Amino acid sequence: MRYVTITDLSPEDVLDRAKSFFGEHSRLQVHEETDASVTFAGEIGLARFAVDRAGGHTNVRVETDRVVGLDVTDLAKRFLYTLRNAHGG
Structure with missing residues (x-):
């Protein structure tokens, strides 16, 4: 599945929040990380978040390897x- 949204937060803040959120709410681990993306992987699937600043x-773009379900x-x-x-602060 693919989703896109926009936010006033900085790209760095979005990725930091994603790591915190997934660390608190799942057993997914950071599989790969760059300055503009973070990928989480685990038993329930894979999710890649990519960010860029414009306008x-x-x-914020996210792509997962599963359809909607408890995953x-x-x-x-x-x-x-x-x-x-x-x-943003």
Whole structure:
């Protein structure tokens, strides 16, 4: 599944929040990380978050290897929902 959203948070803040969220809410581990992306992997699937800054906001793209169900896709959607009301500091 693929999802896209935008936020006022910085790309770095989005990735830090993703690592914190997945660390707290899942057993997924950071599988790969760059300055502009983080990939989580585990028994329930794989999720890759990629970010970039454009037009005064941060584009957040996530791709998972599963369809919606009690798995990584649901967690990814829950995380994106947390960004809706988040504001950069």
